[in-house]
Amino acid sequence: MDVPQIRAFLAVAEELHFGRAAERLHIAQPPLSRTIKQLERELRTTLFDRSTRSVRLTASGRALVGPATEVLDALRRAELSVQAVEDGVVGEVRVAFAGISTHGLVARLARVVRSRRPGIQLELSSQNFAQPVMKKLMQGETDIALGRWDAAPAGVDMRVVMPDTLVLAVPDTHPLAVEGLVTAERLAAEPFVSLPLYEGSVLPDRLRRLALASGFVADVVQVAPDTQTALALVAAEVGCHLTLASVAENATDPHVTFVAVDTSALEPGLDVDLRAAWRRRDAGAALHAVLADLFELGEAG
Numbered sequence: 222m223d224v225p226q227i228r229a230f231l232a233v234a235e236e237l238h239f240g241r242a243a244e245r246l247h248i249a250q251p252p253l254s255r256t257i258k259q260l261e262r263e264l265r266t267t268l269f270d271r272s273t274r275s276v277r278l279t280a281s282g283r284a285l286v287g288p289a290t291e292v293l294d295a296l297r298r299a300e301l302s303v304q305a306v307e308d309g310v311v312g313e314v315r316v317a318f319a320g321i322s323t324h325g326l327v328a329r330l331a332r333v334v335r336s337r338r339p340g341i342q343l344e345l346s347s348q349n350f351a352q353p354v355m356k357k358l359m360q361g362e363t364d365i366a367l368g369r370w371d372a373a374p375a376g377v378d379m380r381v382v383m384p385d386t387l388v389l390a391v392p393d394t395h396p397l398a399v400e401g402l403v404t405a406e407r408l409a410a411e412p413f414v415s416l417p418l419y420e421g422s423v424l425p426d427r428l429r430r431l432a433l434a435s436g437f438v439a440d441v442v443q444v445a446p447d448t449q450t451a452l453a454l455v456a457a458e459v460g461c462h463l464t465l466a467s468v469a470e471n472a473t474d475p476h477v478t479f480v481a482v483d484t485s486a487l488e489p490g491l492d493v494d495l496r497a498a499w500r501r502r503d504a505g506a507a508l509h510a511v512l513a514d515l516f517e518l519g520e521a522g
Contacts, residue, residue: 222263224296227289229256233269234286237276302339311340312507317358318367319351321448322467323495326383326518327367333514341507349447352419358498364508365515366498369423371491376501382519383495387427388469388479390455390462397461398478405435405486412442412460414451423493427484428463434486452477465493 232242233253243250261268268282278286314334318327327345334341348354351368358366359374373379389408391397397407408431418425432439442460445451451462456476469479497515499508 222260224292226256226260226263227292229253230260230268230282230285231289231293233257233276234278234282234289237278239276298339301337310338310506310510312505313342313344314365314505314507314511315344315346315363316365316367316511317346317348317354317363319348319354320368320468321471322385322465323347323367325467325471326495326515329518330511330515333518334511337514338507338510341511343511350416350419350422352422355498358500361500364499364503364505365511367495368498369493369495370498371423371426373498377498378501379496379498380516381494382497382515383467385493385495386466387482387484387493388464388466389482390452390464390469390472390477390479392455392458393476393478394458395461395478397480400480402481402483404483405431408432408439408461409435409437411440413439414443414445414454414460414462415439415441416448416451417444417446424463424465427487427491427493430487430491431463431482431484467495 229242229246232245233239236242236245239250239253239257243253246253257268264281264285266281267279268285270277270279316327316330318324331343331345334343346357346363348357351366351370354363354366354368355370355374355377357363358377367382369385370379389397389403397403413428415425415428416422428439428441443454445454445462448464448468451464452468452472452474454460455462456474463482464479466479466481472479497512497519499512
């Protein structure tokens, strides 16, 4: 069995019509019929039941479809691997990311890179917060950092890969749970669950800024070590939690409701968008190939 025979077999198996299969393969029908008959002789079986009205796969033909498809898939991967070497797009790219809001994008990136760039191996690592991820980038321990930062350190380039907005997580029994939009002024009397106030932590910073712009200091009654714990505390009615729309999209606790927050009181330019960061001096082909895939995913939403 050779590759042309496999291509011919799969074309007929998918079309169940020798004429259409021949057109698809850009050959005449008689050579296609001869190829299938030769394959059947080599395998000592009948792959198709033929009549003047129809073509159907036999049990042997159905059994061959899966393995034949795998052979062509393997051939394609081999071609891509060789091409990747020729293009110089091979190697390992390390990606560090922060928070559960990044998980969906990272999963899609891994799928795209595996499909398009078999010569590249992704090494993934996660942190709860963005600042440790940026530290790994600055120390040369990762190649791409995904997180939320207001400014890039010297020698680091950044680009938005996923726009985001602020939402308020409240217990489903809370009066605000039925609101479509809540203003910062209405949060003055609310208890809050907050993430740790590390230097550069975006969400605690936005809570502080929203409160100050509205004339109050947020009443933080509990600090949670991560977002999942914060949402569990919200479900237990410990307090509200300022978080991200991307977190809300992946939340599954039925006892937590997310309400949009009016952020017009924030200073212009202060957002919560997810950014990719990389060292400016890094010029590897593999790194920039993965960045290109990442930017494409971001544009696709």
